[in-house]
Amino acid sequence: MSSLKSHCFPFLHASRFPHCDAERLRRWVINVKRDAWTPVARSRLCSEHFKAECFDRTGQTVRLKADAVPTIFTFPNHLKKKPWSHKPPAARSMPDDNENKPPEDVSNESSYHRHLPSDGHPLPDASSVQRDHPYTTIESSKELKRKRDKTTESLEKCNKKLKVQQQESKHLKQKVDSLSGIIHSLQDKHLISDSCTEMLESTFSDVSKELMKQLLNKKNNKGSEAYPEELRFFAMTLQFYSAKAYNYIRQTFDLALPHPELIRAWYAVNDGDPGFTKPTFLALQACVEDDRKNGKETICAVIIDEMSIRKHVEFVNKMFQGYVDIGNGTINDSTPLAKDVLVLMAVSINGSWKIPLGYFFIDTMTGQERANLVSECFYRLHAVGVKAVSLTCDGPSCHFAMMRTLGADMAVENMRPSFPHPADSSQQVHVFLDVCHMLKLIRNSFADGGILKDKDGNTIRWEHIEKLNSLQESEGLGLKNRLRHARIGWRKQKMRINLATHVFSASVADMLEYCSDHLKLPQFQGCTATVTFLRMVDAVFDLLNSRNPLGKGCKAPMRSTNKDRTMKILDEGDHYILGLKDAAGKPMHAGPRKTGFIGLVASMRSVASIFRELVDCESPVMKYLLTYKFSQDQLELLFSAVRCKGGFDNNPTTQQFKAAYKRLFIRHNIKPGTGECIVHDNTQILNVLEEAANVDRNPAGFSSISTARKCDVIGGAPLQDDHEYKGVPNFMEVSLHKQDAINYITGFVVRILKKHLDCWKCTEALTDTHGKGHPFFALKNRGGLEKPSPSLVTVCVETEKCLQLLLKSSGGKLQQGTGIQSTVSSAVLQNTADKKLFANLESHMFDTSVEENHLHILIKLASRCFTEIRLHHLGKGLKESLMGTHVRKQQMSKLICFEH
Structure with a gap:
């Protein structure tokens, strides 16, 4: 009873711990038997824990004696000190170890009497006592207790670890028990978008148990044939949406998903070229x-x-x-x-x-x-x-x-x-x-003109649709139609097809008829022609857009059983559309905005012909026709x-x-x-992963050859006696400014080549550790730039000259084809043949075969690397010239973004 207030129980007294006496404090703490506990200044111990002789009652105040130590505690059984007592060994029959031994010589009486006690019975030897009493030991009780406590502590730690591992294993099994759990985990970590989540849940949430077993088995699969089709599609779909999410589930859930490199190999069955x-x-x-x-x-x-x-x-x-x-x-x-x-x-x-x-x-x-x-x-x-x-x-x-x-x-x-x-x-x-595009064109013509006339001369007005929308907005309610302000103000969203289909709908026609015949609203009087027009266009559109084999009415597929009704709709729609005229009485199919009307008529006639060829024939190949397929x-x-x-x-x-x-x-x-x-x-x-696995690849074409033939990139100074070329600039000369840039780029070339060269001699030839380097290099160097050798700089300068000749031969246009780098590197090798480049590699070039000449390979690699850098730069420059100052889209998007 520590920290007890004396006013709560008047008959008890609370005493402080003797912090001033370290030895006495240690004895108090030992007797209290609290693990990893140290008393503080506010800690108290009540008088119930002390014997009566521990108190000094001579004065008016009862005090503890200076040597008082608490000894009375009501500890649980496992903390109580048990008195040690030796139990006598239980009586038991001792086995006769001498049964199988030969009888001793009884004549040796002295030996015989030594094994007999005073009462005449033989005494057991030490080994027999040890076998009969295995609990006997030579170790002390404290040593045994220490070992027991150590074993108990180790057992508790192992049990805790086992429990933690079981919980983690159960948690992981719950996560990977279904792919839906993986999908939700990715969504919680914002690794995939909502559209990706919806697609993955609808497609892969109910995968088979066999697939999940294979994911958990972590098989070392190789190739697409080792993965089931469903797993391949899941991996490729997720990796398409988010490579980060795909790598996350491979690492976190440790599933047997294909490696991204294998997915890229699956993609390789299709080169993807135009x-x-x-x-x-x-x-x-x-x-x-x-x-x-x-x-x-x-x-x-x-x-x-x-x-x-x-x-x-x-x-x-x-x-x-x-x-x-x-x-x-x-x-x-x-x-x-x-x-x-x-x-x-x-x-x-x-x-x-x-x-x-x-x-x-x-x-x-x-x-x-x-x-x-x-x-x-x-x-x-x-x-x-x-x-x-x-x-x-x-x-x-x-x-x-x-x-x-x-x-x-x-x-x-x-x-x-x-x-x-x-x-x-x-x-x-x-x-x-x-049909959808034709419907938009008809809507545009109708709304812009405002008036159409049918074959009987009745007027079809766009005004009726606008008044219906105004009525619904003023009333705040609409009667089972999807006519909204966006359908009337379609000009800001011309490409949205649903805005047109919602206008040409039977629900809008029914509402117009209701307002005219039942509500008797004056603004809708005379809208009969408009109602007929909307219903006819709606029926034709539904028939040309059927997609459900179980559809009803005009949305039903074309079958032999309903051919009379469908053909009647097509024939009536054909004659009705061709009979439409503008406000001046000119047929719409002959006017400037005829495309929508002609296209709708052509589609109706085509679908009728296909129906007769495939469904309504002597040997039909189809039971019904879904027109949405077209x-x-x-x-x-x-x-x-x-x-x-x-x-x-x-x-x-x-x-x-x-x-x-x-x-x-x-x-x-x-x-x-x-x-x-x-x-x-x-x-x-249609899946082509397996069917196209053995497609013969198109070998390298003649692009490199054609580039080399039409572009003369072999260097040479202009002839001094040729007066025709005296006014032409010499492309073989490099200005000082360009030389500075080339030296700087060459340092980057050194860094790239070092990653790809395996020969240490060639690697050493790339840099110059003793020279001072170019002045511009010294100006820009902060300690991290590579100092190229003069020979490598010469190679890059020659490469730049060849690129300038390429631009000259094409009139400043970028060369097309895949052979630019090969053409330039071959020309550089030929132009530098008479120059002593990489003098320290002269003997090294003879260490290999002619085809593996390291000097030639080094020159070509350096030229190719420099060419690629320059071609990227030329492409970027052309892109910037194409963009010019036309950045209004980016500007307005930023303005709108920051305004809101």
């Missing part, structure tokens, strides 16, 4: 073979569209990137910079896959050129056994020219929205103008996924597009942003 992608057609061929085994024909629709990219030049993979490239490389110096990327995609009509067929970096492309690309695409599809039945595009004039070149006629008087298949003239390819949405979603890879940059560079395309091409689990459309079905990119 043109038609070879692995695509290998994958399609495998798909055709599988369908044939199942008695099924592979039918697809071809979609073509383009996306704007940023004009940007950069030196990557030994050549400048950013120029127009249609698959044959950019080897022409007059090639313009690419501003768009044209993509072709195949979408299965009787399956659930889609696959990009190729892409092309373009500046401008005529209809004839586009027709050539489309024809080549259909030839390739036909060669692998795929039946392409349609071509979908949007409505620019170049696409109308392309369709005329292919053989289609889009004129209303003799409309033929189809053309013969380039590889099989007996088959027709039907043309679709993307939409450009599949390609728009691919573009959105590409933008997602670059942080939703609307205008990626050519390299950014190429990198995203390469990754998206062999994976189908990337969820794109909404962009201009949303995901409506489960159509996925």
Whole structure:
């Protein structure tokens, strides 16, 4: 009872600990028996712990004697001191150890009497007593207690460690019991975005137990065949969104996920270069073979569209990137910079896959050129056994020219929205103008003109829709329609398709009819023609955008059982759209804004023809037709996924597009942003990881040879007697300013070459440890710069001269092709043949074979390194010149950001 107040219990007394007497204090603390406790000045001990003779009661105040020590405590049993007592050994029968021994000689009476006690019984020997009483020991009780306490303490520590390990193991097992736990852990640490979390949860949260067992087994897998398809797609999808998150779960959860280098090897099956992608057609061929085994024909629709990219030049993979490239490389110096990327995609009509067929970096492309690309695409599809039945595009004039070149006629008087298949003239390819784009164009024409007239002369007014929106805003409520202010003020968001579809909807038509017929509102009188127009466009759009096999009404797929109703809608819609006129009475399909109306009519006729060929025929190959398969949405979603890879940059560079395309091409689990459309079905990119594993790589082309032939980079001073060239500047001369820069760059070249050279003699030849160095080098050096040798500086100077000759031969334009570095390094080696470079390597060059001449290799490596540095600099300079002062976008974005 320490720290007890005397006023709480008057019959008890509290005494302080004797801090002034160290020995007595030590005895008090020992008797209290508290582990790791030291009494402080406020600590007290009550009188119950002292014997009566410990108190001095001679005076009026009861005091403790100077030698009083507390000895009375009510400790628990394990702290009480037990009295030691020896128990007598229990009586037991002793074994006769002499049974198996031969009998002793009884004649030896002296020996016999020594083993007998006084009563006549023999005495046991020491070994027998030791075996009968194993508890006997020669160690003292204190030593045994010390050992026991030490063992007990060690056991407690082991139990604690075991408990901690069990808790940690249980915690880890709970985390990796499902991939959803990993996904939530990544989201909590903000390593993945919300869109990535949503995609991963919806796709990989319910993986099989076998997959989780393989993740936990930590098998040393090698190659894609050792990983199940689901695991490969999870790893590649997560690594696509966030390499940091992927590395985090590999290190934290210690799962058997593939190494990032292995993922890059999977990507290597596709080179990702512009043109038609070879692995695509290998994958399609495998798909055709599988369908044939199942008695099924592979039918697809071809979609073509383009996306704007940023004009940007950069030196990557030994050549400048950013120029127009249609698959044959950019080897022409007059090639313009690419501003768009044209993509072709195949979408299965009787399956659930889609696959990009190729892409092309373009500046401008005529209809004839586009027709050539489309024809080549259909030839390739036909060669692998795929039946392409349609071509979908949007409505620019170049696409109308392309369709005329292919053989289609889009004129209303003799409309033929189809053309013969380039590889099989007996088959027709039907043309679709993307319905969503056509709907936007019709909305734009209707809203800008304000008035349309149907074939009977009835007036269709945009004003009715605006008044309905005003009524709903004033009342604060809307009656089951999605008409909002954004649908009326569409001009600020022209590209959003849903703003147009929400206007041309049956719900808006029903609301107008209700306000006119039931509410009798005067501003809606005479809106019957507007209601008919909205309902007709809505019915046609739903029929051309069906995507659910179980859909009802106009959203149902086209079947033989409902062909009468669907064909009636198509026929009525065809005649109705062609009968629309502007306010002056001129047909809309013949006016300046005819594209939307013609495109909608052409799509209705094309879908009717495809329905009769594939479904409503003697030998149908399909039970129903989903018209959403002909939409450009599949390609728009691919573009959105590409933008997602670059942080939703609307205008990626050519390299950014190429990198995203390469990754998206062999994976189908990337969820794109909404962009201009949303995901409506489960159509996925066809997997080509296995089918394209054995694609023959295209060997190095003739780019290096062509560069060397057309560019004379062999140095030489102008002839003194040649008067024609006296006014031409000598490109073989280097100014003092450029010499300073070259010396500085050469120091960086030394640092790079040291990382790649294995020969110590060549490494030593790179630097000059005794010379003073260039004056500019001495000015900039703070102790960390490499001092290049004079020979290495000479190599870099010669390389700069060759680069200047290259620029001179191309008229100041950047050379295209992959052979720039090889051409320059070969020329430098030839130009420096008569110069004694790297004198300390003259004998060393004979230590190896002719092909492995270290002196020549060193000169070429130095020249290549310097060339790459200079080419990066030239590309950056061209990019800055292209940008100029047009930075309004960046300026306004910063202003808007900081204003808010």
